[in-house]
Amino acid sequence: MQSSASTAGAPAAPVPRLAMHFASLEVQDNAARLGMWLFLTTEILLFAGLFICYGVYRFLFPEAWAASSRSLDLTLGTVNTVVLITSSLTAALAVHYAKTGKNKAVAVQIFLTLLMAIGFLVIKYFEYHHKFEIGTLPGRYYFYEGIQLPGAPMYFTVYFCATALHGLHVVIGMVVLAFAMVRALRKGDFGPNNYTMVELGSMYWHLVDLVWIFLFPLLYLV
Amino acid sequence: MTPSSSIAAPGATPAHEEHHDHHPSYLVDGTTIKSWLLTVDHKRIGLMFLFWVLLFFLVGGIFALLIRLELLTPGPTIMDAMTYNRTFTLHGLVMIFLFMIPAIPAVFGNFMLPLMLGAKDVAFPRLNLLSLYIYLTGAMLALWGMLNGGLDTGWTFYTPYSAHTTTTVAPVLFGAFIIGFSSIVTGINFIVTTHTMRAPGITWFKMPLFVWAIYATSCIQVLATPVIGLLLVLVTVENLFGFGMFDPARGGDPVLFQHLFWFYSHPAVYIMVLPAFGVMSEIVSAFSRKNIFGYRAVAYSSLGIAFVGFFAWGHHMFVSGQSTFAGGLFGVLTMLVGVFTAIKVFNWVGTVYKGAVDFKTPFAYFCGFLFFTVFGGMTGIALGTTSLDIPWHDTYFVVAHFHFIMVGATIMAFLAAIHYWFPKMFGRMYHEGWGLVSAALIILGFNATFIPQFLLGNNGMPRRYYEYPERFQALNVASTAGASLLAFGFVIIAMYLAYALFYGRVAGNNPWRSKGYEWLTESPPPTHNFVGPQPTYPEEPHFYVDPKKAEVPDAV
Numbered sequence: 001m002q003s004s005a006s007t008a009g010a011p012a013a014p015v016p017r018l019a020m021h022f023a024s025l026e027v028q029d030n031a032a033r034l035g036m037w038l039f040l041t042t043e044i045l046l047f048a049g050l051f052i053c054y055g056v057y058r059f060l061f062p063e064a065w066a067a068s069s070r071s072l073d074l075t076l077g078t079v080n081t082v083v084l085i086t087s088s089l090t091a092a093l094a095v096h097y098a099k100t101g102k103n104k105a106v107a108v109q110i111f112l113t114l115l116m117a118i119g120f121l122v123i124k125y126f127e128y129h130h131k132f133e134i135g136t137l138p139g140r141y142y143f144y145e146g147i148q149l150p151g152a153p154m155y156f157t158v159y160f161c162a163t164a165l166h167g168l169h170v171v172i173g174m175v176v177l178a179f180a181m182v183r184a185l186r187k188g189d190f191g192p193n194n195y196t197m198v199e200l201g202s203m204y205w206h207l208v209d210l211v212w213i214f215l216f217p218l219l220y221l222v
Numbered sequence: 223m224t225p226s227s228s229i230a231a232p233g234a235t236p237a238h239e240e241h242h243d244h245h246p247s248y249l250v251d252g253t254t255i256k257s258w259l260l261t262v263d264h265k266r267i268g269l270m271f272l273f274w275v276l277l278f279f280l281v282g283g284i285f286a287l288l289i290r291l292e293l294l295t296p297g298p299t300i301m302d303a304m305t306y307n308r309t310f311t312l313h314g315l316v317m318i319f320l321f322m323i324p325a326i327p328a329v330f331g332n333f334m335l336p337l338m339l340g341a342k343d344v345a346f347p348r349l350n351l352l353s354l355y356i357y358l359t360g361a362m363l364a365l366w367g368m369l370n371g372g373l374d375t376g377w378t379f380y381t382p383y384s385a386h387t388t389t390t391v392a393p394v395l396f397g398a399f400i401i402g403f404s405s406i407v408t409g410i411n412f413i414v415t416t417h418t419m420r421a422p423g424i425t426w427f428k429m430p431l432f433v434w435a436i437y438a439t440s441c442i443q444v445l446a447t448p449v450i451g452l453l454l455v456l457v458t459v460e461n462l463f464g465f466g467m468f469d470p471a472r473g474g475d476p477v478l479f480q481h482l483f484w485f486y487s488h489p490a491v492y493i494m495v496l497p498a499f500g501v502m503s504e505i506v507s508a509f510s511r512k513n514i515f516g517y518r519a520v521a522y523s524s525l526g527i528a529f530v531g532f533f534a535w536g537h538h539m540f541v542s543g544q545s546t547f548a549g550g551l552f553g554v555l556t557m558l559v560g561v562f563t564a565i566k567v568f569n570w571v572g573t574v575y576k577g578a579v580d581f582k583t584p585f586a587y588f589c590g591f592l593f594f595t596v597f598g599g600m601t602g603i604a605l606g607t608t609s610l611d612i613p614w615h616d617t618y619f620v621v622a623h624f625h626f627i628m629v630g631a632t633i634m635a636f637l638a639a640i641h642y643w644f645p646k647m648f649g650r651m652y653h654e655g656w657g658l659v660s661a662a663l664i665i666l667g668f669n670a671t672f673i674p675q676f677l678l679g680n681n682g683m684p685r686r687y688y689e690y691p692e693r694f695q696a697l698n699v700a701s702t703a704g705a706s707l708l709a710f711g712f713v714i715i716a717m718y719l720a721y722a723l724f725y726g727r728v729a730g731n732n733p734w735r736s737k738g739y740e741w742l743t744e745s746p747p748p749t750h751n752f753v754g755p756q757p758t759y760p761e762e763p764h765f766y767v768d769p770k771k772a773e774v775p776d777a778v
Contacts (some may be wrong), residue, residue, distance in 0.1 A: 019347075020342060020343075020750065021336075021341060021342035021343035021344075021347070021419070021750070022418075022419075023756075027418050027419075030418055031345045031346070031414050031417075031418040031419075034413075034414045034417055034418065035345065035346060035349075035410050035411075035414045038409075038410045038413055038414065038444055039406075039410060041444060041445070042406050042410075042444055042445075042447070042448040043448070045445060045446075045448040045449055046448035046449070046451060046452050047452075048448075048449065049448070049449045049452035049453060049456075049482055050452060052478075052481075052482065053456075053467065053478065053482075056475060056478050057473070057475075060473070060475070061473065138463075138465040138466065139463075139464050139465040139466030139467075139469070139472055140464050140465075140466060140472070150473055151473050153466060153472060153473070154466065154467075154472065154473045154474065157465045157466055157467050158467075160465075161456065161459070161465070161467070165452075
């Protein structure tokens with residue numbers, strides 16, 4: 001793997017590709033990283049809107065919020081939290097191995113991350129399935145007899161919007177990481193100078209994790 | 223070469239004549255359709271944006287004329303009430319989401335930003351191309367929805383009505399959601415470009431003021447657009463499935479919708495108008511042949527407007543049931559926007575003062591722009607005063623106010639930018655006489671359209687109404703006549719610019735003798751912007767007169 005540090009005047013560096021409009025690889029990587037941070041900012045603001053809806057309606061319907069929160073399965077939620085946090089660890093390890101050029105290890109760590117992501121989605125599926133059965137559904141679909149408080153359907157509107165949007169981000173994150181895994185296996189060219197792809201995918205994955213860390217107490221531990 | 227450089231600029235000579243023949247301009251470097259559609263060149267992407275943005279401007283303009291024709295008489299004139307509702311909704315949606323928001327950033331920002339920073343391209347060229355196609359996808363979906371029924375909610379699509387109306391809300395809102403991604407991608411791209419792609423010598427305080435304005439705009443795009451993206455999805459879901467998020471019948475809060483909506487849509491006004499301020503800062507300096515007055519104040523006030531703009535949204539909701547305290551607070555914060563705008567106006571006027579004004583078409587638009595910005599801004603301060611806003615709320619006074627800012631300021635800047643950068647983009651010159659004539663027509667037509675609307679609103683005519691009492695007819699006729707004059711002006715511009723595109727005389731590299739960095743390269747620029755090594759920029763971007771030498775003869 002390429003080991004020499006990239007400098008401004010090194011046009012001959014074969015790995016990775018330096019786009020013609022950048023002064024140096026360092027600038028190119030910085031640009032990619034800054035772009036990713038900005039993108040993560042937009043993601044946080046995307047969820048911020050939902051958090052505001054959550055805050056307003058929780059303020060309006062505190063009893064319904066507490067009762068509805070109890071109806072969730074805390075065990076499954078906790079397991080999911082542990083699974084997702086662990087997957088963030090493996091994603092971080094993938095970056096670590098990418099920096100040292102151990103491509104096999106990168107692929108293994110990403111594979112573990114993806115396995116845990118699938119585990120998360122499977123558990124989420126069972127939670128959703130249970131809700132469809134007992135009728136704790138959003139808005140006009142709500143038919144659960146157990147909680148008949150005003151605002152309980154609203155809780156599940158927020159619940160489903162937030163978890164579905166988060167679930168979508170899990171899937172997108174999986175696709176991004178899967179690309180990095182395939183590259184590690186097929187080309188195996190991650191190394192000290194070329195780990196931005198793994199790093200950015202991992203950053204996105206941490207964001208997915210971070211959003212869940214906020215969603216979990218807000219939804220399950222009211 | 224850089225012509226007429228009064229002060230020696232070592233290194234600022236990127237193009238060399240011996241390379242000339244081997245480096246065709248970006249316009250002719252690859253002539254296949256594929257070379258345009260799949261290009262990653264920021265200049266070509268900018269031009270493609272220009273094409274689409276102008277097309278949507280035409281569509282929105284036709285809707286505007288239809289509205290004005292309908293309002294020619296107090297009763298029904300050319301359409302029924304439902305068609306009228308759809309027409310003004312589509313006018314607003316097309317003009318705001320498809321034209322105004324991408325107009326200056328995606329066209330001129332794209333084209334000029336790398337040139338002004340001495341870069342060969344934006345930081346993420348492929349994302350740049352993607353943003354064009356995201357925009358087109360969203361636009362097509364929205365247009366499809368408009369043709370298949372249209373929607374009658376007004377461009378603000380307030381709930382609960384937008385969740386229950388039988389018109390096709392979902393595809394249009396989802397289209398606008400997709401367009402939001404295009405806006406975000408462009409914003410991220412420009413911020414990263416400004417941070418990482420500046421050429422050696424271009425420090426933050428040597429960036430052209432247009433770059434500062436685009437940078438501030440991009441910050442708003444990145445921070446505000448996701449919120450409306452989420453909101454558009456929630457309303458779409460509400461409309462399709464009835465989740466009840468903003469439905470009062472199910473405990474939802476429509477005022478919460480309004481808060482989230484204006485949290486984006488108020489800063490969006492600055493997405494539209496800040497780039498206009500940037501364009502004008504360039505033009506006023508270039509055509510006054512004078513250094514910009516108070517460079518740092520102009521630069522910082524762009525960021526100031528972007529910042530304060532995030533805390534003013536509540537002034538759209540003075541009568542929506544928010545608390546009096548919140549109303550007062552938002553009123554004061556709104557006026558802070560006026561402070562920053564006034565700083566800019568003061569500096570522009572200070573730049574013209576004792577300048578050697580070259581009264582060309584862009585400068586004519588600057589004059590119109592200054593008038594519209596000052597009057598639009600001052601009526602804005604008036605509207606930001608809670609006690610005054612309550613009688614004016616939802617009247618034509620508000621319509622006239624925001625058209626003064628959004629059309630008056632932004633369209634003037636858009637037209638000024640087209641005329642100023644036309645030789646840069648196409649290497650040809652338009653007919654100056656026709657330019658001045660149409661500028662006069664447009665400024666007059668614009669005043670004739672909207673000053674009557676101020677009066678109508680002050681007399682109590684509500685906005686969005688299909689019919690009105692007999693006594694409002696004279697002013698409505700005046701407004702429609704003004705709109706026709708405005709349309710006539712645009713037709714003239716379209717004609718002489720189209721003619722100049724093919725038959726205009728070759729302009730040379732820098733017909734305005736501007737000191738802007740974008741003029742240092744050839745016009746039109748070669749594909750990678752510069753030929754030869756990376757140019758350096760020892761001079762300030764608005765440096766026309768050496769202040770030490772210039773002050774002496776005047777110091778009486």
